[in-house]
Amino acid sequence: MKSGAPVSNGTEPMRAGPIGPPPGAPRARVVAGLNLVAALVIVGLMLLPLYWAVVTSLKTLQQSYAIPSSLVPPTPTFAAYSEVLHTQGGALATSLVIAVGATLLSLLIAVPAAFALASFRFRITGIVTLVLLVTQTIPGIVLGISFFKIFADVHLLNSYPGLIIADSTYCVPFDILVIRAFMIGLPHELIEAARVDGASNLGALLRVVVPLSRPAILAAALFSFLFAWGDFLFALTLTTSDAVVPMSLSIYKYLGEYTSQWPDLMAAAIFAAIPSGILLVLVQRGIRGGIATAGLKG
Amino acid sequence: MPAIVYVCLLFAYPIVYNVLLSLRQSSVIGLLNNSAGFVGLSNYHTAITNPVLPTVVENTALFVVGSIVFQFGIGFLLALFFSQRFPLSGLLRSLILVPWLLPGVVTGLVLRLMFDPTSGMVNQILSDVGLIHTPIEWLTNTHLALLTVVLANIWIGIPFNMLLLHGGLQDIPKELYEAARVDGAGRARTFWSVTVPVMRPVIAVVLVLGFIYTLKAFDIVIILTGGGPVNSTQLLSTWAYTLSFGNLDFGQGAAIGTIMMLISLVCALAYVRSYRGELRR
Secondary structure, rough: OOOOOOOOOOOOOOOOOOOOOOHHHHHHHHHHHHHHHHHHHHHHHHHHHHHHHHHHHOOOOHHHHHHOOOOOOOOOOHHHHHHHHHHHHHHHHHHHHHHHHHHHHOOOOOOOOHHHHHHOOOOOOHHHHHHHHHHHOOHHHHHHHHHHHHHHHOOOOOHHHHHHHHHHHHHHHHHHHHHHHHHHHHHHHHHHHHHHHOOOOOHHHHHHHHOOOOOHHHHHHHHHHHHHHHHOOHHHOOOOOOOOOOOHHHHHHHHHHOOOHHHHHHHHHHHHHHHHHHHHHHHHHHHHHHHHHHHHHH | OHHHHHHHHHHHHHHHHHHHHHOOOOHHHHOOOOOOOOOOOOHHHHHOOOOEEEHHHHHHHHHHHHHHHHHHHHHHHHHHHHHOOOOHHHHHHHHHHHHHHHHHHHHHHHHHHOOOOOOOHHHHHHHHHHOOOOOOOOOOOOOOOHHHHHHHHHHHHHHHHHHHHHHHHOOHHHHHHHHHHOOOOOOHHHHHHHHHHHHHHHHHOOOOHHHHHHHHHHHHHHHOOOOOOOOOOOOHHHHHHHHHOOOOOOOHHHHHHHHHHHHHHHHHHHHHHHHHHHHHH
């Protein structure tokens, strides 16, 4: 496919050859088939490390060391998974609480802000949007260092609220931009109608705009959850004791203590990857359909 | 508006705090007494004359350039490939996004296993095809560790580049390709004369974001190597962490952080300016 030949449109004469495909639709089908094979190879290569992670998680410790290592688990065992549930279960629960908290806090701030930015044409609207984009350029470690010193003064280190607040910084700018982009597309008459019916701005937001924006809010919530769930930097910098240890930090500490316990480490990694898997499935079918239908209904 | 308060409290205040921190005396005792006095730019001076700095700057430059060139190049090729019609292309395209959706700790762990000398798949494959006879110490050899970290980061970054570039390719009007074909342009010619010029704004966004995100990269390096061995994979971001939380020298860490912010900001503003310039044309 890298030759300089023009794309076949079915009308140009085909070169005859011993295995040359016949003109028209069958040739297109062959090309599509070859593309499919190539795509499967590409995806296979990209996902090879993840395959190896799953295989290793199903091995015993001894099998994971064996040379040559087998490409499939010789005697698949879930021992590592039950072991990890035992040792990392608490950390997974901690991460769940923090991620839910950060998601709710972010939406609480982002939804009204997105509404204001979408419906009122302040002069500062453009500036605020630019500022939100600029926040993306701030290195996490800068926030980590500053939060550490600030939180030490206000006693937020080693606490759930501290990590929830810190993690929400990943989400709020993203949420505002995503939800605002959706709200701008909402028909203005609906909001006007609500106002005519005597609703306040808050009433219009809660009763009309939020239900209509559900797909965008849901998408923002899912990504916020994922950002907070995956946080490692704040967990590392804003905890100094074992009081609150989220999943990522717990796995990192485990890695430090038992460097080569690969089956356990991979089982832990797979537990930590569950939300990403769920999100992928939802993105694949739900969200896009949801946005499309909501758009039609609007 | 609560959001403005939020942005001020959680973005603006930390940035100002960080800059102030970088101007204060940074010794542990001073900070404990909370009596650290302002010392002007002395933290910057200490950081810049630190014998480790040249290594860190060189590592960061190699890491950023190496990551972006290959993430972008491979991402663009994949975006072009997945713009063709064939069965299951949508499903397979979203499967490629998996490495990007995973938490940093997970990708870090998985790649650390891949490059493990004994349990890793990379050495296994290389010895199976007869390229190596003794295991390679990918992450503990000072000459190889940076290359390994870059390879790992390329793997993580490909999906993001592909996603944005693929979106851009979908927005190119089909008529442009029709016109190019009528004019007798070949595939290569069409790519350079139609695809690239039309895609220029998207390409610029992808490269600028790629630069900013690669400069910020932290999780993957800390988990793969922790900046070692002997600082051979120490980047500005991990060095700021090590100085602050390893050496408890928060002043110097904050100074490095401020320098990183300035680099990112200059890059972002240069982008915004060129973007405005393009609009005016």
